[in-house]
Every structure is written in structure tokens, then in C-alpha cells.
């Protein structure tokens with residue numbers, strides 16, 4: 299047992315506060331879940347399982363649904379129908395709609411002002427709050443950890459468990475502190491930071507752990523940037539990433555529609571403020587990262603740990619895996635990162651589709667043209683992001699540059715909805731996974747920041763975004 | 775949940791690659807299904823089939839010698855990437871009952887255990903040995919938590935006691951959770967009461 303005087307980590311506080319039953323040798327803990335987010339891809343089999351057992355959701359009020367993965371990012375055609383990629387995709391969306399209607403689950407459907415990527419809308423609505431446990435059948439649920447919530451991805455069976463009981467069976471993970479100190483250089487952002495971290499600790503560096511991102515660099519990040527960092531925790535193997543809530547968090551939440559109001563707000567802030575790691579608390583592991591040395595960073599291979607700074611050279615094929623990755627990417631070992639011709643640029647996904655991301659891309663695009671070879675898609679993360687961006691003319695900048703401005707959704711991040719990168723094409727993408735075929739069969743992906751992506755779109759090849767530093771300074 | 779089982783005996787099929795991610799196990803474009811069944815035909819789709827749709831004869835799982843193998847031995851860090859349970863669904867549909875690696879991603883491991891697919895983590899040295907000897911017959915003993923090699927040697931593997939019981943007895947995890955409903959209800963009430971208490975305290979202060 300922990301006493302009040304014993305220093306504990308943020309993770310420990312979150313864990314303890316949600317224990318319905320502690321774990322034992324014989325059985326895992328029963329952990330209470332405050333917020334369950336669902337989307338069309340990983341929920342149908344869970345609802346079917348419940349129905350086959352004659353069960354219904356226990357707390358439909360704590361479950362929220364959205365449509366994002368299989369959904370088209372082009373508007374409805376002249377016949378009023380949305381251009382679904384396949385009939386199966388449309389059926390999946392209809393299935394979620396039916397399940398939500400039947401069981402009284404709130405769904406942010408096409409007619410909602412709040413539909414969007416599940417990890418963009420939770421925070422934006424203020425559904426995501428410090429001190430909560432949040433799960434979703436999606437591994438990037440770690441995004442919500444930016445608010446000091448214990449948030450992690452689960453499989454479809456577990457989606458069923460949460461629907462039926464509002465609880466999960468969990469073994470307690472270990473803790474990993476990533477301490478980041480120093481100032482990020484101009485033109486270097488949260489995406490470069492997290493790519494650098496994954497490169498440093500490896501794609502399995504966080505396996506079995508919950509990461510807490512700490513230090514002066516992290517404290518200085520905006521909520522959008524913190525979400526970018528926590529989002530990719532899973533790319534280091536960690537199921538969850540956490541950042542302790544502070545004034546930045548509270549200021550963000552104060553603007554959201556579902557946050558507590560009035561006296562409730564004061565009480566909530568007081569409660570939220572306790573969710574931080576005490577001085578002297580012990581982590582199972584600690585890593586130190588120096589932020590000031592980080593440069594614009596991209597992936598060069600087929601997993602997110604294969605990263606290089608923009609001015610670096612690709613590695614020689616040091617082993618069979620690197621050789622395979624280089625071959626898939628069509629790269630020669632030892633060649634320069636910069637200068638490779640780019641075919642597709644994607645700005646979007648739950649990693650980088652919020653307003654500040656789109657602003658950065660627009661700053662580079664303003665008054666410039668996308669290179670004729672390049673197809674560029676800009677896909678806002680939500681209806682709200684889209685409207686806010688349009689209100690400041692970002693859509694016009696994007697279109698004037700010759701890029702496509704789309705409806706909100708996951709789009710080319712997972713390429714389930716027909717937004718595809720062609721076989722052999724090289725894409726610079728602000729999403730989170732560069733696995734073989736992730737953006738379409740045979741597609742080659744370089745993960746990068748919105749600034750780098752936009753700069754590459756204009757240049758037509760991989761380029762240092764700091765060459766566009768005038769634009770960058772205006773943003774900062 | 776299927777009926778319990780205590781061992782898997784099979785030849786191995788080997789995929790040497792490290793970091794085999796869930797997008798390789800089942801590419802996202804096959805996730806628009808609303809069913810659990812029938813995903814085996816898409817398992818490792820982009821490695822398994824050539825551009826013209828015919829089976830790639832070089833891919834291990836396509837080789838006639840490996841037909842019927844139920845134990846997959848794979849390079850370090852298997853199953854990284856997404857939370858899609860479609861990955862173990864696809865592998866079990868293919869006839870696999872166990873995956874052996876020196877590291878297996880957390881969510882994939884948890885998903886596998888709920889679908890009767892054994893995630894077996896062994897030391898890197900042993901993995902290297904298994905990677906070098908495709909097709910040997912292994913016996914995985916769930917009760918003993920040991921992997922038995924054909925030469926008589928054996929090695930322990932970690933398996934959570936609860937997961938072990940579930941596998942051996944075919945215990946259904948949702949059923950187990952449903953039996954905790956009283957405790958869950960109690961937790962909700964305690965929490966609501968605590969919040970109410972802090973509220974009334976503040977009201978007292980306010981007066």
C-alpha cells in the first residue's frame with residue numbers, strides 16, 4: 299500500500315484511482331474505464347458478441363462513437379450519396395450507426411458539428427479530461443494521455459468487455475520516464491521530437507511500459523503538440539503515454555464544450571491538479587533526451603524507429619532488416635536523405651491534423667505552388683478543425699497552392715477509404731506509421747512534421763523545412 | 775471462447791523478419807468486415823501473393839512443406855502496430871495456434887490470448903536457434919509453461935497465471951468480468967459519494 303507521504307508517479311495515481319479490484323497472482327486487476335470511444339472498424343464484432351449473449355451496454359452514457367476510418371473524405375456526389383470506397387465500408391458505417399441507435403450511444407455522425415478522427419474529437423469536445431481512464435479499439439488512444447489521462451488501445455474483445463461492464467482486466471504495466479530538456483530549434487516541432495525519441499529508444503523501447511513525458515521541453519509544448527508526442531507512444535511499443543496536466547491543459551479545456559462549468563470547473567481543476575508525479579517518485583526506467591540538438595527528422599525505412607535527421611545520410615544496410623527496408627523503399631544505403639523526388643504529400647491523421655498543424659502547412663504553402671509532380675492532400679482532423687481552418691482561409695491557401703482540401707477523416711493514414719498512395723510512390727506523410735503497404739500496397743512512406751511535409755510538396759523532393767524558415771518564424 | 779487446451783504440438787514455420795507489424799499480418803484494407811471469421815485468406819496478404827494475385831512460391835507459408843504447421847516462429851518484436859484483433863483472428867483462421875518470438879507487442883499478445891493463440895516469448899538465443907531450424911517439431915505445454923524441443927531440451931516461457939487458467943479451462947474473460955458486477959457497481963457508488971462529499975464540504979466553507 300502507498301501512504302500519503304510516499305511519493306508516487308502520475309501513472310500510479312491513475313491506476314489506483316480506478317481499481318475496482320486489485321491484481322493478484324491469480325487474476326489481473328479490474329480497472330474502471332471512464333470514457334470509451336468507438337469507431338466503425340473495431341466495434342461491430344463487439345456489439346455482435348454482446349447481442350449473442352443477450353447483453354446490452356452497461357453505461358452507454360460513457361461511450362461515444364464517431365466515423366473516421368472507412369469514411370470518404372470527398373463530399374457527397376450529385377446524387378447525395380457519399381463516395382464510399384467499397385460497399386463493405388458503407389456497411390461498416392451503417393452497422394455502427396445501427397448499434398449506437400439501438401443501444402443509446404451518442405454518435406458523432408455526418409450531420410454532427412463534431413464528427414472527426416476519434417483522437418481529435420475527444421480532446422476537442424472536452425470529453426478527454428485529466429485523471430480519467432480512456433480506452434478505444436485503436437492503438438493511438440495514447441493521444442489522450444497528453445491531458446494526464448491513462449489512455450490506451452484495446453482489441454475488439456476488450457471493446458466488448460468495456461461495453462458490457464465498463465471495466466477491463468489488466469496487469470499493471472511498468473513506468474518509463476522520458477525527460478526532455480532544452481529548447482527546440484526553429485523549424486523543429488513536436489513531431490520531430492517524438493520521431494527522434496522513437497529512434498533513440500527503438501520501436502520496442504516502451505514495450506510493457508507506460509511512458510511519462512517530462513521536463514522543460516514538454517512543459518513548453520502546447521496541447522496540440524503534447525498530443526502529437528503522446529500519439530506516437532505506441533510506435534515505441536508503449537501502450538500509453540502521459541503528460542501531467544498543468545495550466546496549459548486547463549486553459550485548453552476551459553474552451554471546450556463538454557468541460558465542467560462554474561463551481562464544477564473549480565472543483566475539477568483542484569482534482570485534476572493532483573494528477574502529477576510527486577517529487578522523488580521512482581520510475582522503473584528513465585531516459586534523458588536533449589531537445590536543442592534535434593533537427594527536422596524523418597523516417598527512412600519501414601518502421602517508425604528507422605529515423606534520420608534531414609541533413610543525415612541513410613545508413614548502410616547493417617543487417618538483413620535494414621537491407622530489406624532500404625530495398626522496399628528503393629533507397630541506396632549511405633545516400634543523402636534530402637533530394638529524393640516525392641510523389642505524394644499527406645497532411646492529416648490523429649498525429650498532425652489539428653488547427654496548429656494545418657496552420658504550419660499553410661504558412662509554407664501561402665503564395666507558393668505544390669510541385670507539378672506532387673499530389674498533396676490536406677485532411678483536417680475534425681469538422682471543428684475544418685471550420686476553424688476555413689474561417690482563417692487555410693482552405694483557400696491549400697487550394698491556391700494546387701493541393702486538395704478534404705473532409706475530415708483518417709484518410710491516407712490507413713488508406714482504408716480509397717485515399718491511397720500508389721505502388722512504388724514515395725509519400726511524405728504527417729501520419730504515424732510507415733509500415734510496408736500502410737498507405738496502399740507497395741506505397742513508400744516517410745513520416746515527417748507538417749512543416750517538412752509542406753516544404754517537400756513545394757520543392758517536389760525531400761527538403762529541409764528550415765529553407766522555408768521565414769514562413770516558420772511567422773508561425774512561432 | 776473455445777474449449778480449453780493444454781498443449782500445442784506441431785512443426786514450425788519460420789518468418790525471420792524482425793518487427794513484423796499488424797499491417798503485414800493483415801493489411802488495413804481488409805478491415806472493413808463486420809465479421810470475425812474468414813480473415814485467414816488475407817493473412818500476410820502483401821507478402822503472400824504476387825502482383826497478379828497468384829501465391830508467391832517463395833513465401834514460407836505458401837510452401838507445401840509448411841502446410842499444416844500450427845506454430846509460427848518469427849523475428850524479434852512480433853505484432854507491433856495497431857490494436858486490430860483482426861490480426862490474431864487472421865492467424866488462427868490460417869490454422870496457427872502459437873507464435874514464438876523473443877518479444878511480442880503488448881496489445882497483440884493480449885488479443886491473442888483471448889482467441890486461443892499462444893504468444894510465446896523466449897530468450898533471443900533460443901529464438902535464433904529456432905529461426906535457423908524451420909520445420910522442427912515443438913511441443914508447447916501450457917500447464918508446465920514449457921517449450922519442448924525435439925532433442926529433449928526444454929525452456930520455460932512466461933504465461934500469466936490468469937491467462938493460463940483461461941486457456942486450460944476455456945474460461946471466458948467476459949464471463950469472469952460479469953461476475954464482478956457487484957464490485958463494479960460498488961466502485962461507482964463509492965466514487966459518486968466521494969464526489970458528493972467534497973461538494974458538500976465546499977458548500978460548508980462557502981457559508
Ligand code: SF4
Nearest residue numbers: 438647648708711712
Ligand atoms: S488517423 Fe490513422 S492512426 Fe489515427 S485513428 Fe485514424 S487510422 Fe488510426
